[in-house]
Amino acid sequence: MRQDMSSHTRPPQPGIRLRVDLDGDPRPHHSAKIEARLRVDVAADGAPTDLPAVELAVIIAVDVAEQHRAAVRHALPAALRALPDRISFTVLGGGPEPVRCYPRGDDEWAVADQYHRRRAAFVAGSLPLHRDGPRPAGYARWAARARALLAGRPLSVQHLVLITDGSSAAGEHRLTEELERCAGQFTCDVFAIGADWAPDPLLDLAERLHGTAQFVDDGLGRAITDAIARLRRVHTPQLPIEVTLRPSVRQVSLSEKAPRPHRLGGLPRPGRPHRWSFPTYQWEQGSRDYLLTLVADADGDPLETELQFAMVSVGDVHAPVVARWHLPDQSAPPAPATGTGTGSVRSLNATARMRGALRAGLAALREHRRDTAEECLGQAARLATGLDIGWVLDEIRTVADVEDAAAGRIRLRAVDAGALGPMILRAGSRPGAPPADTAGPRPGPRCGGCGTPAGGEARYCISCGKELL
Missing domain, CATH: 2.60.40.3670 (Immunoglobulin-like)
Structure with missing residues (x-):
C-alpha cells in the first residue's frame, strides 16, 4: 500500500x-x-540532531543538454561521493524520457555505502544527457518519474533534486496537473544552471513541492550536498x-x-x-x-x-x-489579546505584495516592458522601505537607480535580460526569516509550582492541579 x-x-x-x-x-x-x-x-x-540517513530517499535528476556537460562533470560525482551512509538514492539522466543512470540493472534504488558511492560517481561520468533530436517531455515528466520511483520507497523523507538548464521545457501545460498528483508525496529542490531556462515553472515546482529554486553559477556539488544535509535536519517530516x-x-x-x-x-x-x-x-x-x-x-x-x-x-x-463583528460607524473594540499587535497580518500581506511586485517587475524587464517594470519595481522599493527589508532594495539597485525608495521612484538602467532569471528565482524563493516580535515566551500565566504554561482564563494547573495565582 x-x-x-x-x-x-x-x-x-x-x-x-x-x-x-x-x-x-x-x-x-x-x-x-x-x-x-x-x-x-x-x-x-530532545530529538536527535540529525535524522538517520536510512529514513531518506533522494532522487538526483539531471535535466541538462550535452553542451552543458562541463557544469555537472565534476559536481555530480563529488556530490555522490559525499552521500551519507545508508541513504537511499537513485540518479536520473536525460533523453526523450528520464533515464536511470544509477543503480543499473533491475534495482531502482541503491543504499549508499563505500561501494555504491564509488560506483555511482564513476558511472556519473558517462551520464546520459539531452542530445540533438526529440526534446524531453518537460518538467512534468521529471516530476511524474520521481513520483513513480518514490512510490516504491515509502520512507520518512522523500525528495527530488532537479538540476536543469531549461533544455526540456517543452510541454509545460501538463505541469500544474502533475504537481497536483505529486503534492504531499515528496518535496523538491531545483538548481538552475546556464541561462536559457524560464523561472516560472521552476518556482512552481519549488512552491508546490515545498522546496527551493535557485540559480547555481558554480558550486553545484556543494549545493546538492547542502540540500541533503538540510533534509537530515528535519525533526518532523x-x-x-x-x-x-x-x-x-x-x-x-x-x-x-x-x-x-x-x-x-x-x-x-x-x-x-x-x-x-x-x-x-x-x-x-x-x-x-x-x-x-x-x-x-x-x-x-x-x-x-x-x-x-x-x-x-x-x-x-x-x-x-x-x-x-462591528458596524462601520462604530470604533472597533480592542482586538483579543492573543498576540503581539495588530500589524502582523498587514505585514504578511505587505511582504507578499512586495515579493510579487519584485518578481513581476523583473519579469517585465526581462520581456522589455520597461514601463510596467518601473512601476512594479517602484512599488517593491516602497514596500521594502516600509518593511525595512534591505535585500529587496539591493536587488532593485542592480537594475535601476533608486531615487526615492520611500516614494517608489526609480530609474531603470540598461541591463542584460538574460541575467534576470536568477533574480526572479530569488524574488520567488528566497527565504525570509519570520520577524522576531514573537520570539519570547508563550503568552499567558505559568504554574508557580511546575512551570507549566496555562491559558489566559485558566484557574488551575492542568499538570499538577495547583491553583494559579
Missing part, C-alpha cells in the same frame, strides 16, 4: 508553540473576510495544521509566508465537513508564519459579541480564532 511522507514520523515529537494574531475585528456582510497570522514555533525537545471551522465559515485557505512562500492545499476530513487539514513538510527547529484566510457569512451573527470562527490545531496544541 502506498504510504505518504507522514508514515514514519519519528519520536519524540517536537515541542510546539502556536500563536494567533488577528488584524482587528471585521465588519459584517454576507462574504466577510477574516485574516489571521499563525506563528508556529517548533523546538527539538510532516506536520499537518488542522482548522476546524464554525458552520458560518464558507471558505478557508492557508499559505506559508515565512521562511519560504508556499501555497498549501487543504484536505477535507472525511465525515467532518467543517474540518480541514493542511499538510506541511520538513520541519526543522525554528519558526514559521502562515496567513489563514476565512470567508464567513455574518447574516445570522450578533454584533459586538466575541465569536470563535475557527480552532487551529498543530499536534496536541490548539488556538482559537476569535473576533467580533
Whole structure:
C-alpha cells in the first residue's frame, strides 16, 4: 500500500508553540473576510540532531543538454561521493524520457555505502544527457518519474533534486496537473544552471513541492550536498495544521509566508465537513508564519459579541480564532489579546505584495516592458522601505537607480535580460526569516509550582492541579 511522507514520523515529537494574531475585528456582510497570522514555533525537545540517513530517499535528476556537460562533470560525482551512509538514492539522466543512470540493472534504488558511492560517481561520468533530436517531455515528466520511483520507497523523507538548464521545457501545460498528483508525496529542490531556462515553472515546482529554486553559477556539488544535509535536519517530516471551522465559515485557505512562500492545499476530513487539514513538510527547529484566510457569512451573527470562527490545531496544541463583528460607524473594540499587535497580518500581506511586485517587475524587464517594470519595481522599493527589508532594495539597485525608495521612484538602467532569471528565482524563493516580535515566551500565566504554561482564563494547573495565582 502506498504510504505518504507522514508514515514514519519519528519520536519524540517536537515541542510546539502556536500563536494567533488577528488584524482587528471585521465588519459584517454576507462574504466577510477574516485574516489571521499563525506563528508556529517548533523546538527539538530532545530529538536527535540529525535524522538517520536510512529514513531518506533522494532522487538526483539531471535535466541538462550535452553542451552543458562541463557544469555537472565534476559536481555530480563529488556530490555522490559525499552521500551519507545508508541513504537511499537513485540518479536520473536525460533523453526523450528520464533515464536511470544509477543503480543499473533491475534495482531502482541503491543504499549508499563505500561501494555504491564509488560506483555511482564513476558511472556519473558517462551520464546520459539531452542530445540533438526529440526534446524531453518537460518538467512534468521529471516530476511524474520521481513520483513513480518514490512510490516504491515509502520512507520518512522523500525528495527530488532537479538540476536543469531549461533544455526540456517543452510541454509545460501538463505541469500544474502533475504537481497536483505529486503534492504531499515528496518535496523538491531545483538548481538552475546556464541561462536559457524560464523561472516560472521552476518556482512552481519549488512552491508546490515545498522546496527551493535557485540559480547555481558554480558550486553545484556543494549545493546538492547542502540540500541533503538540510533534509537530515528535519525533526518532523510532516506536520499537518488542522482548522476546524464554525458552520458560518464558507471558505478557508492557508499559505506559508515565512521562511519560504508556499501555497498549501487543504484536505477535507472525511465525515467532518467543517474540518480541514493542511499538510506541511520538513520541519526543522525554528519558526514559521502562515496567513489563514476565512470567508464567513455574518447574516445570522450578533454584533459586538466575541465569536470563535475557527480552532487551529498543530499536534496536541490548539488556538482559537476569535473576533467580533462591528458596524462601520462604530470604533472597533480592542482586538483579543492573543498576540503581539495588530500589524502582523498587514505585514504578511505587505511582504507578499512586495515579493510579487519584485518578481513581476523583473519579469517585465526581462520581456522589455520597461514601463510596467518601473512601476512594479517602484512599488517593491516602497514596500521594502516600509518593511525595512534591505535585500529587496539591493536587488532593485542592480537594475535601476533608486531615487526615492520611500516614494517608489526609480530609474531603470540598461541591463542584460538574460541575467534576470536568477533574480526572479530569488524574488520567488528566497527565504525570509519570520520577524522576531514573537520570539519570547508563550503568552499567558505559568504554574508557580511546575512551570507549566496555562491559558489566559485558566484557574488551575492542568499538570499538577495547583491553583494559579
